[in-house]
Amino acid sequence: MGGCLSAEEPNKASASPSIADQRKDRSEPNGVSLLPPAKDVEDLRIIAGYGNVNVFTHNELKASTKNFRPDQILGEGGFGIVYKGVIDENVRPGFKYTQVAVKVLNLEGVQGDKEWLAEVNYLGQLSYPNLVKLVGYCCEGDYRLLVYEYMPCGSLEKHLFRRMSVAMPWSTRMKIALGAAKGLAFLHGSERPIIYRDFKTSNILLDADYNAKLSDFGLAKEGPMGDETHVSTRVVGTKGYAAPEYIMTGHLTARSDVYGFGVVLLEMLTGKKAMDKNRPPREQNLVDWARPLLMHSRKLLKLIDSRMEGQYSNKVATEVAGLAYRCLSQNPKGRPTMNQVVEILESIQEPDIKGEMLLHSGGNSVTLFEAPKMYNNTSNESSTKKKEDTKVHGRKRTKNGSGRSKSEPPMDFNVSSPSPDSDGQHQDGEPNSTINRIAETSVD
Structure with a gap:
């Protein structure tokens, strides 16, 4: 798999228009127009993400989940294992304390880059109270991880x-x-x-x-x-x-x-x-x-x-x-x-x-x-x-x-x-x- 933007690289997404600015017609409910989606991981590297989505390193997410400790597991699905984590000053300086759910792509599973990329393309741009928030992602080397807001009451x-x-x-x-x-x-x-x-x-x-x-x-x-x-x-x-x-x-x-x-x-x-x-x-x-x-x-x-x-x-x-x-x-x-x-x-x-x-x-x-x-x-x-x-x-x-x-x-x-x-x-x-x-x- 191709490489992706690391946390040390500048995040150009800040120059992207906000969701509010992308509205086609403010009088129409839900009238959101999306930016062209990334076609592959390399394309995502060039786009440098969307809006306020963070790009994390694998080491940062490893630290946030206590080295992906088994007692941090929230569940497992076709995508892979989901861990509970915390991102704060100890993980990334200046980051406000945030509880998260970290989903790790199983490289041998039934889903892959296509499904991972779809998550980033859509949740990276869409913001709505009834959609789970994508806090960030990691696509460093072969690693593919997604970081969501933590939902205390589960499914x-x-x-x-x-x-x-x-x-x-x-x-x-x-x-x-x-x-x-x-x-x-x-x-x-x-x-x-x-x-x-x-x-x-x-x-x-x-x-x-x-x-x-x-x-x-x-x-x-x-x-x-x-x-x-x-x-x-x-x-x-x-x-x-x-x-x-x-x-x-x-x-x-x-x-x-x-x-x-x-x-x-x-x-x-x-x-x-x-x-x-x-x-x-x-x-x-x-x-x-x-x-x-x-x-x-x-x-x-x-x-x-x-x-x-x-x-x-x-x-x-x-x-x-x-x-x-x-x-x-x-x-x-x-x-x-x-x-x-x-x-x-x-x-x-x-x-x-x-x-x-x-x-x-x-x-x-x-x-x-x-x-x-x-x-x-x-x-x-x-x-x-x-x-x-x-x-x-x-x-x-x-x-x-x-x-x-x-x-x-x-x-x-x-x-x-x-x-x-x-x-x-x-x-x-x-x-x-x-x-x-x-x-x-x-x-x-």
């Missing part, structure tokens, strides 16, 4: 699917869903849309207040412009999250990301993984099994994660289920835009459920993680509970519907389930990413 995957009785509360899930939606909407609103291509729970990281930030831009790609309807590309991503039309044709649009968002929203509603071979055969693919049930209010009682009972109203749960249903449409044009998704999720944040019948009455919401201010303990064991339970469960059962629009074809493709999840953060795929990631040859 959404880590909390959503933890094997214990307590669960992430409804309000927290909706807050995270909104933050992640804003991140995608920002990317799609660039002068040339940026398609994320790998939207999943392990790539949604959480700060100390459970604000969601998108990470892992190794598979991100610029989308169609002008009269273009799509871009043709090789099919990559994670099984269970990729849009059906993208899998079948390689045609990529912003609506492909919307489908992935729908899968994650469905996971947040149900507390179940997108793919799980441990479930009964007909339920192993979550979308195939659950989507037809989303438009039937009575069936939502069984579909929604039972650990969140009493935390949401009938009205709000129905709205969220309807949003997931539309995002998962087989017809890309039937899916909403991410800006529309943001509007819907903003309208249901912290709903006033007073006077409304709860889908699940009774039970206790549980204080979880390190942010107790976000959760309220409730107890609803009164006689009203018994009356409502009788009212809900005593209704006459109706014939089940398919839940699919007549204009939509049935889902006729099957994908295998991903490998077991890791409990780390800042990971970009599961440990066995060759199984987890889709990799079919097409046009790139």
Whole structure:
């Protein structure tokens, strides 16, 4: 691999225009225009990075992670191992104390310079509250490392699917869903849309207040412009999250990301993984099994994660289920835009459920993680509970519907389930990413 700018060389990036100066039209939301991306590592050396991104030496990052000590490991994915570190005066004189996550490229792994460079190209230029911040990078000799802001609460995957009785509360899930939606909407609103291509729970990281930030831009790609309807590309991503039309044709649009968002929203509603071979055969693919049930209010009682009972109203749960249903449409044009998704999720944040019948009455919401201010303990064991339970469960059962629009074809493709999840953060795929990631040859 070629060499790259060392920390001793002058960083010419300071002369580059800031993100604010790159805006095409300040009246347009998310209207960001990117500088020409570096085509390879040597090109990046000439560009000398972007904006405020730091270029670190390998020795500096070695010192920041205590010589890449095993007890500093946060996780491991298809890219490589991620370490917790600290960059301060002892690492680089004059540097303000900063906790970081250092991702080290595995030279023998499934990802390489291309994915590493994509991270630098995009996160080196983009700045937004719902995108993880790239503090810096190192490409000294054969070393390829990325340095991110440290996210104390790890990934959404880590909390959503933890094997214990307590669960992430409804309000927290909706807050995270909104933050992640804003991140995608920002990317799609660039002068040339940026398609994320790998939207999943392990790539949604959480700060100390459970604000969601998108990470892992190794598979991100610029989308169609002008009269273009799509871009043709090789099919990559994670099984269970990729849009059906993208899998079948390689045609990529912003609506492909919307489908992935729908899968994650469905996971947040149900507390179940997108793919799980441990479930009964007909339920192993979550979308195939659950989507037809989303438009039937009575069936939502069984579909929604039972650990969140009493935390949401009938009205709000129905709205969220309807949003997931539309995002998962087989017809890309039937899916909403991410800006529309943001509007819907903003309208249901912290709903006033007073006077409304709860889908699940009774039970206790549980204080979880390190942010107790976000959760309220409730107890609803009164006689009203018994009356409502009788009212809900005593209704006459109706014939089940398919839940699919007549204009939509049935889902006729099957994908295998991903490998077991890791409990780390800042990971970009599961440990066995060759199984987890889709990799079919097409046009790139």
